[in-house]
Amino acid sequence: MRPILIAILLSLLTAGCSSVQLAYNSADFFIERYADDYLGLDGAQMQHWSPVLETALERHRAEELPYLASFFAQAAQDAHQGFTRAKIDCLFDQFETIYQRHFRLASATAAPLLAGLSAQQIDRLAETFAEEDKDDAAKAGAEEAARRARKRAERYVDQMRWWFGDLSSAQRGLVTDVTRRIPDTAPAWYAYRAAKRNALIELLRGGASQASIEQFMIDWLVDYRDLPSTLATAQPALRNAFADLLLRLQPTLSDAQRERFIGRLEGLERDFMRLQKTPRLAPLHCGSGYNATEAHALEPRPSA
Numbered sequence: 001m002r003p004i005l006i007a008i009l010l011s012l013l014t015a016g017c018s019s020v021q022l023a024y025n026s027a028d029f030f031i032e033r034y035a036d037d038y039l040g041l042d043g044a045q046m047q048h049w050s051p052v053l054e055t056a057l058e059r060h061r062a063e064e065l066p067y068l069a070s071f072f073a074q075a076a077q078d079a080h081q082g083f084t085r086a087k088i089d090c091l092f093d094q095f096e097t098i099y100q101r102h103f104r105l106a107s108a109t110a111a112p113l114l115a116g117l118s119a120q121q122i123d124r125l126a127e128t129f130a131e132e133d134k135d136d137a138a139k140a141g142a143e144e145a146a147r148r149a150r151k152r153a154e155r156y157v158d159q160m161r162w163w164f165g166d167l168s169s170a171q172r173g174l175v176t177d178v179t180r181r182i183p184d185t186a187p188a189w190y191a192y193r194a195a196k197r198n199a200l201i202e203l204l205r206g207g208a209s210q211a212s213i214e215q216f217m218i219d220w221l222v223d224y225r226d227l228p229s230t231l232a233t234a235q236p237a238l239r240n241a242f243a244d245l246l247l248r249l250q251p252t253l254s255d256a257q258r259e260r261f262i263g264r265l266e267g268l269e270r271d272f273m274r275l276q277k278t279p280r281l282a283p284l285h286c287g288s289g290y291n292a293t294e295a296h297a298l299e300p301r302p303s304a
Contacts, residue, residue: 021271028057035113038128039121049113056109061275064105066282067098069272073281076265079258083250088243090286097284103221111214114204122204129197136190148186153179160249163264164257171252178245183234192228196220 031053035041041049071094078087117125139148153176160175161167167175203216219225224232253261273279 021275024275028053038125039113039117040124041113041121045113045116048116052109052112056105060102060105061277064098064101065272065276066280067094067101067284069269069276069279070281070284071095071098072265072269072272074284076262076269079262079265083246085243085247088246092239092242093286094284100222104218107214107217107221110217111210114200114213115208115210117204119205122201125204126201129194129201133190133194133197136194140187140190145184148184149180152182156245163261164249164253165260168252171249174248174252175245178241178248181237181244182241183237185231185234188228188230188234192231 028050032046032050035049036046071091074094075091078091081087138144156175156179157167157172160171164171200213200216200220203213208216273281
């Protein structure tokens with residue numbers, strides 16, 4: 001599940017630095033439209049939920065953007081100095097913290113909306129889930145494994161191209177080689193998501209309270225209380241593959257590629273600083289021996 005967040009974040013970031021600010025400042029509009037399209041909200045529901053969403057976004061701006069700014073600040077410094085496995089592990093630890101904080105906030109924000117759905121809206125949501133699960137099942141078969149591997153390699157190459165610029169044939173081959181070692185978790189992931197969605201629908205149909213819904217979502221999206229072993233054991237392999245990819249790419253980078261990469265990271269740090277009303281960097285800590293706080297001064301500073 002954690003790699004899914006990485007993919008979402010990369011999709012946002014590869015829109016370009018200025019687009020990050022534009023998208024963030026328009027987030028309330030797009031989230032409301034998405035929720036309305038997905039759930040078919042009526043006017044009263046939207047009027048009731050809009051202040052909840054607005055409060056959540058203000059909290060995100062004040063409490064979560066400093067963590068994102070810190071992440072990219074440290075990544076830029078590490079790129080300047082040269083990545084080591086310890087530094088990469090620290091970045092993964094930091095990203096884990098960011099992930100958990102974001103999905104706790106998302107769970108708290110979505111719970112009151114879900115708790116207020118009518119029986120008809122719950123049925124509509126169940127139908128949407130069923131349609132999406134059917135599409136997922138069609139992509140999860142063993143006969144689709146080769147296509148999934150090819151698409152995964154293509155996505156990684158595209159993402160690396162955004163960060164570093166055009167890749168040499170040797171660099172593209174390196175990316176493809178590393179992605180071949182990434183476990184194919186799609187079938188297990190689709191099955192797990194379908195089971196959790198069905199459990200959510202049953203919870204909603206049973207008239208669960210807002211607090212119960214929020215706790216269910218935290219158990220699912222943050223704590224992974226019942227994550228299947230096939231997905232849990234895949235996480236270290238995914239982490240190792242990402243680290244190996246970066247460490248193997250690093251010595252092959254040209255000066256132009258390295259400058260582009262650092263420029264992307266520094267640009268994202270600036271964006272997340274400028275989006276804050278009182279710009280600051282939040283302290284992030286690692287689960288390993290490498291100490292990010294000592295390696296990078298995480299003190300409040302102007303957004304420049």
